[in-house]
Amino acid sequence: MxxxxxxxxxxxxxxxxxxxxITLLVYTVIRLAPGGPIEQAKQQMRAAAASExxxxxxxxxxxTGTLELPQEAIDQLKAYYKLDKxxxxxxxxxxxxxxxxxxxxxxxxxxxxxxxxxxxxSDSVLTTxxxxxxxxxxxxxxxxxxxxxxxxxxxxQKALRHRSMFDTGTSLxxxxxYSIPDFVxxxxxxxxxxxxxxxxxxxxxxxxxxxxENWDDMWAKGETWWCIRDQIHHTFIPVVAYIMGGFxxxxxxxxxxxxxxxxxxxxxxxxxxxxGERRVVFIxxxxxxxxxxxxxxxxxxxxxxxxxxxxxxxxxxxxxxxLGFNSLIGRDYPVxxxxxxxxxxxxxxxxxxxxxxxxVVDPRVRFR
Amino acid sequence: MSDAAxxxxxxxxxxxxxxxxVEEQTAKAVDGVSFxxxxxxxxxxxxxxxxxxxxxxxxVMRLIPNPPxxxxxxxxxxxxxxxxxxxxxxxxxxxxxxxxxxxxxPMTALNPVFTIGFQLREAIRQxxxxxSKAQANVRAAEMLSLVGIPDAERRLKNYPHEFSGGxxxxxxxxxxxxLEPKLLIADEPTTALDVTIQAQILELMxxxxxxxxxxxxxxxTHDLAVVAETCERVAVMYGGKxxxxxxxxxxxxxxxxxxxxxxxxSLPRPDREKRRRLDTIPGIVxxxxxxxxxxxxATRCPLEELQCEEKEPELREVLPGRFCRCHLVDGVARATVxxxxxxxxx
Numbered sequence: 001m002x003x004x005x006x007x008x009x010x011x012x013x014x015x016x017x018x019x020x021x022i023t024l025l026v027y028t029v030i031r032l033a034p035g036g037p038i039e040q041a042k043q044q045m046r047a048a049a050a051s052e053x054x055x056x057x058x059x060x061x062x063x064t065g066t067l068e069l070p071q072e073a074i075d076q077l078k079a080y081y082k083l084d085k086x087x088x089x090x091x092x093x094x095x096x097x098x099x100x101x102x103x104x105x106x107x108x109x110x111x112x113x114x115x116x117x118x119x120x121x122s123d124s125v126l127t128t129x130x131x132x133x134x135x136x137x138x139x140x141x142x143x144x145x146x147x148x149x150x151x152x153x154x155x156x157q158k159a160l161r162h163r164s165m166f167d168t169g170t171s172l173x174x175x176x177x178y179s180i181p182d183f184v185x186x187x188x189x190x191x192x193x194x195x196x197x198x199x200x201x202x203x204x205x206x207x208x209x210x211x212x213e214n215w216d217d218m219w220a221k222g223e224t225w226w227c228i229r230d231q232i233h234h235t236f237i238p239v240v241a242y243i244m245g246g247f248x249x250x251x252x253x254x255x256x257x258x259x260x261x262x263x264x265x266x267x268x269x270x271x272x273x274x275x276g277e278r279r280v281v282f283i284x285x286x287x288x289x290x291x292x293x294x295x296x297x298x299x300x301x302x303x304x305x306x307x308x309x310x311x312x313x314x315x316x317x318x319x320x321x322x323l324g325f326n327s328l329i330g331r332d333y334p335v336x337x338x339x340x341x342x343x344x345x346x347x348x349x350x351x352x353x354x355x356x357x358x359x360v361v362d363p364r365v366r367f368r
Numbered sequence: 369m370s371d372a373a374x375x376x377x378x379x380x381x382x383x384x385x386x387x388x389x390v391e392e393q394t395a396k397a398v399d400g401v402s403f404x405x406x407x408x409x410x411x412x413x414x415x416x417x418x419x420x421x422x423x424x425x426x427x428v429m430r431l432i433p434n435p436p437x438x439x440x441x442x443x444x445x446x447x448x449x450x451x452x453x454x455x456x457x458x459x460x461x462x463x464x465x466x467x468x469x470x471x472x473x474p475m476t477a478l479n480p481v482f483t484i485g486f487q488l489r490e491a492i493r494q495x496x497x498x499x500s501k502a503q504a505n506v507r508a509a510e511m512l513s514l515v516g517i518p519d520a521e522r523r524l525k526n527y528p529h530e531f532s533g534g535x536x537x538x539x540x541x542x543x544x545x546x547l548e549p550k551l552l553i554a555d556e557p558t559t560a561l562d563v564t565i566q567a568q569i570l571e572l573m574x575x576x577x578x579x580x581x582x583x584x585x586x587x588x589t590h591d592l593a594v595v596a597e598t599c600e601r602v603a604v605m606y607g608g609k610x611x612x613x614x615x616x617x618x619x620x621x622x623x624x625x626x627x628x629x630x631x632x633x634s635l636p637r638p639d640r641e642k643r644r645r646l647d648t649i650p651g652i653v654x655x656x657x658x659x660x661x662x663x664x665x666a667t668r669c670p671l672e673e674l675q676c677e678e679k680e681p682e683l684r685e686v687l688p689g690r691f692c693r694c695h696l697v698d699g700v701a702r703a704t705v706x707x708x709x710x711x712x713x714x
Contacts, residue, residue: 263433265476272429272471273491273543274464287481363527364480 004359007367008352015348020095022344023110027091027337035331037081037119042069081333094337110341116334120327125338128323133305133342135210136319140304142235143242147250150243152293155254160281162259170251178248183310186241190315194237205237208316238315242308246300250293257289264288291362298354302347377445378584379428379551380404384442386420386427389435395656397423397437399608402683405551410574410585412595412616414631415605418653421588422472424605425553428586429469430459446551465495468544470573472556474536478528484539485524488512491543511542514576534565541573548581555588570598592635596620604628607654607664610683613691624692627665663695671696 030036069077075084080102082090092098094116096109108114115125154174158167180188192198194205206212212230219227261267262285270280307321320339327335359365386398398420405411413421426432427439430451444451446467451459471477478487488508493499505524512520515538528536537557544552554573558566577583587599595602595616602619604612604627612625623629633647651668660666666676675695683693 265471265473266479268431269469269471269477269540270479271431272463272469274460274462274494275490276460284479284482288479291481362481364529 003368004366008356011352011355015345015352018348019344023095023337023340024088024091026340027094028087030331030333030336031083031087031090036083037331037333038074038077038083040331041077045069115338115341118327118335119332120330120335125334128335129320129338129342132318132320132323135317136305136307136321139235139238139242139311139317139319140307143239144300144304146239147243147246151247151250152254155251156258156281156286158251158255159258159262162255174248174251177244180244181310182241182245182308183314185244186237186311186314189237189240205233208237208314209234210317238311238317241311241315250296253292254289257292258285261285261288287361291358294357294361295354297357298347298351301350301353302343305343305346375406375409377404378407378409378447379586380443380445381424381428382443382445384424384427384444385440386423386432386437387440388437390657393657396608396659397656398427401442401605401608401610403603403610403613405584405586407550408582408584409601410587410599412587412589412599412602413605414589414592414595414602416590416653418656419605420608421590421605422555425469425555425586425588428553429463429467431469461495464491464544464549465547466549467551467553468547468549469553469555470537470540470544470557472559474533474540474560477540478536480528482527483524484512484526484528484531488524488539488543488546492546495547507546508542511546512539514579515539515542515572517542533561534569537561537565537569538572541569541576545576545580545583549583550581551586552577552583553586553588556590557587558594559589559591566594567597570594574598592631604631607659608656609664609693610691611665611693613683615689618690624686624690624697625665625694626669626671626696630668663693 078084082093085093089098092109093100094109096107096111096114098107098109099105100108113126115129117124118128121128154170158170161167177185190205190207193202194207196203211227211234212218215227215230218230258281262281264285267280267285270284271277275284305320306324307319309321309325311317312319312322313325320342323335324339326332327339355367359367381404382402384398384401385396388395388397401420401424403411403413413424415421423432423437428444428446428451430439432439439452442452446462451462454462478484485505485508488511489501489504492504492507493501496504508524509520512523517523517535517538523531528539531539541557552573557573558569561569573585577585585598587594589595599616601613601615603610604619604625606627612619612623612628614624619628620632623632627649630647630649634649636646649668654660654664654667660677662678662680663669663672663676664680666672669676673695679695681693681695683691686692686697
């Protein structure tokens with residue numbers, strides 16, 4: 001056990017090192033990538049000038065090429081975005097390990113929990129992320145648990161009735177689900193069950209959104225049941241779309257793993273002891289077949305946080321996936337880096353957590 | 369129940385047929401096997417891989433995986449009850465309690481994710497209603513020290529991977545004998561072990577059995593030396609059928625069936641002339657899906673005659689207590705296979 005404790009302590013000590021490597025790499029890449037804030041500012045100016053020119057009706061087209069930001073404005077912007085400093089210095093300021101002149105020489109970065117301000121919305125990055133994060137966690141966790149709740153029993157039944165009609169039929173359904181991209185599934189479900197296409201009695205769910213607009217009012221009025229019903233209504237279609245992809249993998253993994261274990265020697269030993277079929281399957285074989293499923297937990301934790309941009313887009317949910325995507329398009333560096341910080345930390349700790357779970361389910365696993 | 373000599377028959381297998389469906393064909397793994405085991409007797413079944421000896425033992429426990437396997441016909445009388453006609457719930461009460469089993473692979477026969485103690489207690493409590501976990505633990509520790517594992521109390525908390533192969537087989541023996549069964553089926557219990565451990569485990573199995581109710585043992589092996597050391601009587605299997613049954617002394621002194629003779633000639637023996645290559649039985653066991661219609665051994669037998677190919681011989685009592693399935697063998701005239709008859713070995 002001491003070997004294990006020291007292993008996990010070492011893993012935890014590696015977290016900051018990995019964290020710095022990843023964030024430095026991403027910081028460097030986005031600093032070097034074209035289309036930074038200066039160019040965006042220039043473009044905005046041009047666009048503004050063009051629309052003014054258009055309103056004036058004159059031939060200002062020739063002027064737009066020469067329209068430039070004054071040099072001192074560019075310098076100001078560069079200083080504001082720390083583009084006048086070397087990449088490493090800029091990174092260290094962001095990290096909070098280098099004094100920031102703009103803030104009177106104070107250390108103010110990630111370490112001090114100062115994530116900076118969004119370029120696009122003048123909100124702080126932390127506030128922006130905090131408003132999206134719970135939404136992604138909500139859908140991610142529900143989706144993940146729903147996957148387990150459906151896939152584990154289904155996989156077990158498929159293994160026990162291997163090659164029966166039930167097995168073949170569910171395999172067909174599972175693989176159809178697997179072949180449909182999740183956002184298409186979301187669209188399809190909305191088309192079928194959120195519009196009167198099949199008739200008004202099938203218009204069961206709302207067309208996207210996280211909650212109804214008057215949710216907060218209803219909550220304030222104490223209409224708890226209405227609120228819960230409304231929330232479930234809005235949750236159903238996105239969650240089904242979320243789990244459809246991982247569904248096939250997990251069900252088949254569960255089935256094959258259990259099938260393998262049912263043929264194992266120790267199962268025969270268990271039967272030879274006079275144990276009942278239920279005990280042999282659900283205590284002996286099942287415990288062993290859960291091991292491969294637990295290996296995936298670390299990866300899944302990362303996905304839960306990341307959200308799915310496409311589903312969020314189709315279902316009109318303001319989650320992390322959409323936030324990350326929009327900030328990339330808008331070159332909103334502080335938000336990109338902020339999303340990255342959360343993503344990296346959750347994945348790093350998720351992997352350690354996943355290894356811990358593995359060590360618990362499989363006594364043969366011993367980390368040194 | 370008892371024979372002429374008045375010995376009580378504990379297990380009587382009559383005309384057992386266990387078939388496997390393999391891609392439209394039927395593999396007759398065990399095809400009409402009959403034998404009996406007396407109370408407190410050690411009975412051996414020897415044979416090559418694929419001769420049907422393991423399938424016979426699994427049939428007794430009704431542990432044949434179905435599909436593809438099925439017990440087609442026969443009776444397995446245990447203390448007069450036909451196990452094959454028993455309701456499943458009744459059979460479960462016999463498994464691990466009155467008949468228990470040790471398997472070949474100690475590395476995989478124990479569940480890797482549960483402790484040795486968990487698996488021992490589980491076996492004990494399954495057949496002892498009302499026994500507490502603590503009581504079962506005491507019994508488990510007792511059994512573990514009986515099979516020679518020191519510091520048993522602490523060792524119960526170990527997982528199988530923390531035990532060596534020999535220790536796992538000891539734990540299996542402890543588990544099998546904890547409930548003082550009447551019959552212990554040992555299916556190649558030493559095959560997977562180091563040669564140095566094999567003798568220890570055999571000796572242990574015999575001595576622990578004496579201390580726990582003197583169970584009869586059905587020992588399945590391909591190792592004639594193991595048979596010679598432990599068994600009273602032995603059946604030789606080939607091609608899913610018993611070819612010869614005899615007491616161990618008779619079998620080694622005077623093997624009747626040409627197959628048995630071949631097996632014994634292929635053993636290294638210090639009393640025979642040295643610096644000589646061992647005799648072997650030429651050829652291989654015919655595929656289980658393509659057995660000869662006459663004598664199963666005809667394809668490899670040096671004494672083979674026309675009738676052998678055409679007609680399958682019956683298992684006959686050729687001498688008192690000695691059964692042999694060969695056209696050329698009866699009580700009076702016996703065919704013998706000389707060392708040179710196999711056409712090799714010089």
